[in-house]
Amino acid sequence: MLHGSGAGRLVRAARGAAGAERPRRGRGARGGADRRLAAAAAALTALLAIGCKKKEKPEPITVPPPGAASSDELTTAIGQARGIHSALAPSSTRWLRAFVLDDKRAVLTGEVENEAIALVTDNAGRTWRSLRRLREGWSTWSVGADGSTVLTVGTRSPDLSQPARGAAVAAPATDPPSLLFAPFEATELSAPSLVTLPEMSRGARQPVNAVPAVLAAESAALLVEPKPRRATLVYAGPPGAPTAAPVPLPAQEQALLVPYGRPPALLSMRGRNLLVRPVPEPGKPLDAPRSVDGLVMTPAATAALSTPPACDFAGWSIQLVPQPPDTTAVVAISATQTAVLKLPAKAAPGAAVGCAADRIMVEVVAPASKELTIATCTLEGACVLAEKPPFRPWIEPHERSVALAPTREGVAAILTSRTAARWGLYIAQSPEAGKIYGVPRFIGEGTGERGRIEIGALLSFGNRLVMLLQADVTGTSRRGWYVAASDDSGLTWSPP
Structure with a gap:
């Protein structure tokens, strides 16, 4: 904006320019000078208007709350x-x-x-x-040492542990769970592969919410109980892969059905002692277990170790x-x-x-x-x-x-x-x-x-x-x- 003496100087300059024309020219020239004075005044007014216009404030920078x-x-x-x-x-x-x-x-x-x-x-x-995989019943995930991921899905079957009075000795057929494999770099799961279960007797624990032990990108094992308190490892691979023979656990051991660690370890109890051994590869026998010292195995401790771990790294x-x-x-x-x-x-x-x-x-x-x-x-x-x-x-x-x-x-x-x-x-x-x-x-x-x-x-x-x-x-x-x-x-x- 133009203020005080600056604006006055512009006005005087415009008037002086017009007055300087008058002595040399006649009445017609005087009219032209008046017109030039008016034009100069108009220009001055426009200049003052531009100079007096308020500067627009920049938009504030806002941070989302x-x-x-x-x-x-x-x-x-x-x-x-x-x-x-x-x-x-x-x-x-x-x-x-x-x-x-x-x-x-x-x-x-x-x-x-x-x-x-x-x-x-x-x-x-x-x-x-x-x-991702659609499911109609239950599902569990597990991950191997190399990052291979296995999804187990199954249907919820009726509880057979308490047979009805007068029921037949043989257990009704149970739909086996399916395993789906994915190497670590995979972007989708494989086609489902049915697990071959041993004959399940009346009172057997059904493999609902079974957690797989991941052995390789296309190999996993499930621990099932075809008879009460008698556990067996069963193996599965991708569709069409040959099925390995199941591996029963020793009769004097009570298996805990959730694998721990990567590569997976198998937990079991003998008396009041907790035992740990690696899950064997397909076609391999069980290793001798090692005992976990410093732990008292009560029913509450057994229940805790029969559930998926609280943390994995x-x-x-x-x-x-x-x-x-x-x-x-x-x-x-x-x-x-x-x-x-x-x-x-x-x-x-x-x-x-x-x-x-x-x-x-x-x-x-x-x-x-x-x-x-x-x-x-x-x-x-x-x-x-x-x-x-x-x-x-x-x-x-x-x-x-x-x-x-x-x-x-x-x-x-x-x-x-x-x-x-x-x-x-x-x-x-x-x-x-x-x-x-x-x-x-x-x-x-x-x-x-x-x-x-x-x-x-x-x-x-x-x-x-x-x-x-x-x-x-x-x-x-x-x-x-x-x-x-x-x-x-x-x-x-x-x-x-």
Whole structure:
């Protein structure tokens, strides 16, 4: 804008130019000068108008609030997350088990009501592919040492363990389960291959929810009980492959029907002793078992080890096992090694377990305060109990769940708290292997159902953490899955 003396000079200059014309020219010239004066004044007015026009303010740079999400990106209070295409995993998927094989590879398995789903990464969560299969009954996943993945599907048969009065001795026919194979680099599962079952007697345990022991890309075994308390290994390969002879377990051993470790190990009991041996390759006999010391096998311990492991990393499978009179042991099993760790406090009901980098995290009850806190143990048995609980609980009654993940340089814990009226998702980290945790940061907080952020899985790849989050896609009624990664043990987060 032109002000004061500058504008005056322009006016005087215009008038002087017009006046200079008058002495030399007559009345006609005077008219022309007047016209030029008017033109000069008009030009001056336009110039003043341009100079006085207010400058337009630039549009402010806006950052989406936490919880805002498109189909491609989610904003959280600690950083951005990238969307996973719905063709890979429906938003209703329940993630049940994670297999972290090394610093790059992992398989995350889950299910929806009528479909079994596995997410696979070979670059520590930067990209994903999925394996999907429709199912009508039950399904289980398992992963081998080389990353080969096997899906077992079957129908739910009637319980034959309690025969009706007057029933025939022979058991009715049972549909055998099917196995579907996928090498680690595969983008789809193989055609289903039926398992050849031995004759099942009345009272036999049906192979429902049977977990396969993956031996190779196209070889797996299932442990079944054709007679009560008499277990047999049966083998399966891709369609058309020759069937290996079944391998019965010794009659004096009670088999636990879930394999542990990679390559898979077979668990059994003889008296009150827990035994471990490798699952033999097709056509090979059973090896002599080795005993697991330091564990008291009660019915509660047997039940715990008969369920899928709480955590899997590298060649290890981890499970919490109740011990008398009122304690909890952490049992770690691989094909060649076992470890029994005594926790410094009792495990919390439904305790979360995190494992990686040769360390195990368990949610426990602090002995003195009875508050929920976290213990971190090495595979050698050294355990650290957090000096103070990482999170402060809400005052009002609420639902609560925790996801845990150790790294090589620290540990991280993510807490979900929820009532009918509000929700919160928080992260706490400890650079001192779980002794002291920093002040928790919120990933997201809110009220009501819309905008809620939930965690589906937390995976550890060395010092890299990857979390799978679920959130509402803004402006739609849909929810989606998103991935965020941290390369500094959870301090900073960004799209992978």
